[in-house]
Amino acid sequence: xxxxxxxxxxxxxxxxxxxxxxxxxxxxxxxxxxxxxxxxxxxxxxxxxxxxxxxxxxxxxxxxxxxxxxxxxxxxxxxxxxxxxxxxxxxxxxxxxxxxxxxxxxxxxxxxxxxxxxxxxxxxxxxxxxxxxxxxxxxxxxxxxxxxxxxxxxxxxxxxxxxxxxxxxxxxxxxxxxxxxxxxxxxxxxxxxxxxxxxxxxxxxxxxxxxxxxxxxxxxxxxxxxxxxxxxxxxxxxxxxxxxxxxxxxxxxxxxxxxxxxxxxxxxxxxxxxxxxxxxxxxxxxxxxxxxxxxxxxxxxxxxxxxxxxxxxxxxxxxxxxxxxxxxxxxxxxxxxxxxxxxxxxxxxxxxxxxxxxxxxxxxxxxxxxxxxxxxxx
Numbered sequence: 001x002x003x004x005x006x007x008x009x010x011x012x013x014x015x016x017x018x019x020x021x022x023x024x025x026x027x028x029x030x031x032x033x034x035x036x037x038x039x040x041x042x043x044x045x046x047x048x049x050x051x052x053x054x055x056x057x058x059x060x061x062x063x064x065x066x067x068x069x070x071x072x073x074x075x076x077x078x079x080x081x082x083x084x085x086x087x088x089x090x091x092x093x094x095x096x097x098x099x100x101x102x103x104x105x106x107x108x109x110x111x112x113x114x115x116x117x118x119x120x121x122x123x124x125x126x127x128x129x130x131x132x133x134x135x136x137x138x139x140x141x142x143x144x145x146x147x148x149x150x151x152x153x154x155x156x157x158x159x160x161x162x163x164x165x166x167x168x169x170x171x172x173x174x175x176x177x178x179x180x181x182x183x184x185x186x187x188x189x190x191x192x193x194x195x196x197x198x199x200x201x202x203x204x205x206x207x208x209x210x211x212x213x214x215x216x217x218x219x220x221x222x223x224x225x226x227x228x229x230x231x232x233x234x235x236x237x238x239x240x241x242x243x244x245x246x247x248x249x250x251x252x253x254x255x256x257x258x259x260x261x262x263x264x265x266x267x268x269x270x271x272x273x274x275x276x277x278x279x280x281x282x283x284x285x286x287x288x289x290x291x292x293x294x295x296x297x298x299x300x301x302x303x304x305x306x307x308x309x310x311x312x313x314x315x316x317x318x319x320x321x322x323x324x325x326x327x328x329x330x331x332x333x334x335x336x337x338x339x340x341x342x343x344x345x346x347x348x349x350x351x352x353x354x355x356x357x358x359x360x361x362x363x364x365x366x367x368x369x370x371x372x373x374x375x376x377x378x
Contacts (some may be wrong), residue, residue: 001038001080001112003377007071008035011059011371015333016300029300029332030059033365034066034103038080042114045360046107047304048099049272057099060371065100067373069093074104075377082108082123086278095251098275105276106308106356113355120308120356124281125315130350132296132313134343135160135193135323137331140167142174143181150182150190157346160191160323165208166199166223176211183216191322195221198247202231209239218322219266219295222246229254232263244268244295251275255283259290266320268297271309280312288318296324303329303337307356310342314350324348336364 014029034046048062049055057065070089074080077088082105089101113120121127136158138146150161163182165175175194182192194217200208205223212220219242224231226247236243245258246268258264267287274280284294296313298306306328313319326348329340338359342349351357366372 001108001115003039003078004036004074004080005039005377006037007075007375009033009063009066009071009373009375010035010365010369011063012334012336012365012368013370014300014302014335016331030370031302032059032062032066032099032103033302033304033336034107035362036107036111038111040115042111044107044109044111044114044355045304046103046105046110047272047302048103049299049301049305050099051299055099055273057097062100062103063371063373065097066103067375070097070100070104071375075375080108082112083278086276095253098250098279099272102272102274102276102279105278106271106304109277109308110355117354119350119352119354120277120311121314121350124277124312127314127350128317129314131347132310132326133160133323134158134326134346134348135162136327137162138164140164140170143178146178146182147185150186153346154190158323159189159346161193162325163192163194164197165194166196172200172204172207172211175208179212179215179217188216191218192216193218193221193244193322195246196223198222198224198226200224202228202234205231205235206238209235209241213239213241215241217241218320219244221266221268222248229257229261229263232258233261236263236265242266242293246270246297249274249283251279252282252286255286259286259292264292266293266295268295269312270297270299271312272301272305273299277308277312281316284312284316284318293318293320295320295322296326298325298328300332301328302332302335303339303358304356304360306339307337307351307358310348310350311356334368336361336368
């Protein structure tokens with residue numbers, strides 16, 4: 001690939017509207033967008049999605065890392081092949097700054113796809129599917145709250161839902177009852193999964209898993225503290241339900257530890273959290289080699305990250321057979337892409353154009369930018 005001659009970094013604000021998680025409501029997201037331009041005039045877009053306390057870095061830290069460390073290295077390179085740049089940046093900062101690295105990787109893949117006239121999915125491997133069912137989130141609350149949303153969304157084509165749990169306002173008995181009511185009402189016609197977002201103690205998680213042992217839950221995600229692999233391993237050992245690793249799954253080191261201890265049977269893959277499509281693909285391949293399924297998850301992402309995630313998901317053979325997280329853009333106010341147009345009746349469809357296959361409204365990006373930086377090759 002030709003050299004990158006300019007890089008533009010933007011900090012935006014998206015309104016999430018209030019998403020109730022175990023550690024409190026999320027209202028605003030501050031994505032970092034990256035525009036790269038190569039010597040032939042091709043443009044690629046990347047995105048990072050910091051979300052504290054889920055991620056260690058906030059948007060300003062991501063921007064600083066891009067501006068002061070990663071982009072100067074990129075702009076000095078003669079050949080900007082995505083995999084080689086990933087490797088170079090990993091040597092500079094091993095297992096660090098995955099959000100910023102991911103934005104660079106997405107943008108380089110977007111450029112490469114556009115240069116070759118092929119979708120990013122074709123660069124990642126064999127396209128196994130061209131669409132996926134979409135999961136709809138359900139806030140922390142009661143079964144009655146859930147039923148009102150589920151009944152409405154069934155009419156729109158959604159049959160997969162993520163139950164958010166772990167809030168201090170709900171007891172474990174409440175959550176067990178919630179699952180039982182939903183199973184009784186919907187049976188196998190609707191598919192549910194539960195996500196506690198690290199909100200429980202080991203004892204609470206064990207109580208919940210025992211109480212829903214015979215439920216239809218597809219999996220239970222990150223029930224206890226981030227990084228408590230020993231605790232997750234003990235939980236997985238004592239339940240027939242699948243446990244999914246999300247917050248605890250970052251790079252290869254954490255993935256290998258989870259596998260060694262059999263602490264989860266599902267990997268929750270997030271393009272931005274895991275450092276971009278190529279690093280995320282390496283995690284998915286490692287999971288496949290060890291009999292672990294993958295879930296294409298999201299974290300309040302805009303259309304650039306969502307598109308990149310979809311391009312990887314359609315090539316991933318060990319994807320769990322359930323709805324995946326591709327409706328962030330329908331919940332956000334302010335997204336600068338047309339990714340929402342690829343979601344219809346509870347299904348997301350792979351864009352057919354080259355690169356990411358989406359349109360980024362650069363005028364809107366620049367108008368809405370809270371912060372922007374321009375870097376050029378010397």
